[in-house]
Each structure stands twice: as C-alpha cells, then as structure tokens.
Amino acid sequence: YLIHEGLNSAQADQVSELVVMFRHIITIPYMPDPQGAYFIYNHMNLIIQESKGKPEEMLLVFCDMLASVAVIRNIPGSHQAYAEYIYQEAKQVYVLLAERTGLTGLANRIRDELFFFEKPEEFLKIRNGLRDKQMLGRDKKGKPLDYENARSDWEIVEKDVIMHKLGQLLNLEVFELQMRLKGIYSIWKKTQDHPDKYSSYEKIGDTFGVRLI
Helix, strand or coil: CCCCCCCHHHHHHHHHHHHHHHHHHHCCCCCCCCCCCCHHHHHHHHHHCCCCCCHHHHHHHHHHHHHHHCHHHHHHHHHHHHHHHHHHHHHHHHHHHHCCCCCHHHHHHHHHHHHHHHHHHHHHHHHHHHCCCCCCEEECCEEEHHHHHHHHHHEEEHHHHHHHHHHHHHHCCCCCEEEEEECCCHHHHHHHHHCCCCCHHCCCCEEEEEEEE
C-alpha cells in the first residue's frame, strides 16, 4: 500500500518499522506500584529503550498520548475508570518524560489537557478570561485572540520574524531562540503557589516568554 502511494521500498520499510515499534510501545502496560517513583522512571526508561533512540518514534508516542488526553473529558461516566487510567499514565509518566527529553512545550500541552479534565471550570475561567480581557493581543481585524491562536501567533509567526531579524546581526551567527505562551495550568499553579503576590491570573506578567541562547 505504501509503495502504491508513492513511497519507494526503503521508505515503506522505514514507515512500517516505525508503526510496528509504535504499536509495541503504546501497549506497554501502565501498572503503578506502591513505591511510585521507581516504577515511573522504569516505565520511562522502557519507552526510551523500545523507541531505539528514534526521535520520530518518540514524537509518535507523545502525539498519541496528547490525542488521548484531549478526549478523556468526553468519555461517558460508565467508562470513567478508563479515563482515570489515561489521566494517571499521562500525569505520572508522559509529562515527566516530555520534560526529560527536552520537550517542555509538549509537557505543558499535556498538563493543560489534564488540568481541563480535572478542573474544567478553572481551566475555562482562565482561558476565556485571557481572551475576554484582551490579554493575548488582537488579530489583524482587531478581535481579541483566543489562547490557541495566540500561541500559534507567538510561537510560530512572531518567532520567525524575530529569528529573521536576529539572523541579520553580524555578531550573532549561531543561536537558539525559544518562545512560549505560558500554559493555562502553569498560570493557575502560579496563583496557587504565590496567592499573596498573584491573587488572580490577571496579575501574572510573564504570560509571554522569550529565551535567547
């Protein structure tokens, strides 16, 4: 089928290998033991080992988990045990694994989905409030940006503009630019950790972040 779709034999073999590895990794059972930390790190190491160091394989696994946590809030009550299973696996294993492999943005996205599942009213209050109070900027038509559009605009469009300008500097030939829109869970967590300083999400001033290395 892959060859019929235009791939050569070598490319088809490579895709088939990735799919076989992917199916094997996502069937690794999530069975936390009372010791907690030992199991979690052992599980992460097993995922890394089974991916054979292939970045594309790890991204497939993360995308599968992100897709799973995005729908658990819609799982009917009769299947809440399954939703809780995915929630705990994502929280205890995949968030930490994403951070461990340098995928901080992906870890934040998974955290946001888990936060939406756990505290939907708090999540929507912050997400909608950021838009309604015009804290994320405006689009070309002057309408307030919602969270997802603001993240794409900041982390992709604005990043390309700044990258181009930095690339024109004579003394800055090699650099890394990281730009992020603070996750909704991270915003909420900051208000919980420092309630005296941040009594609400409106008080937080580092919603947009830039790091130049």
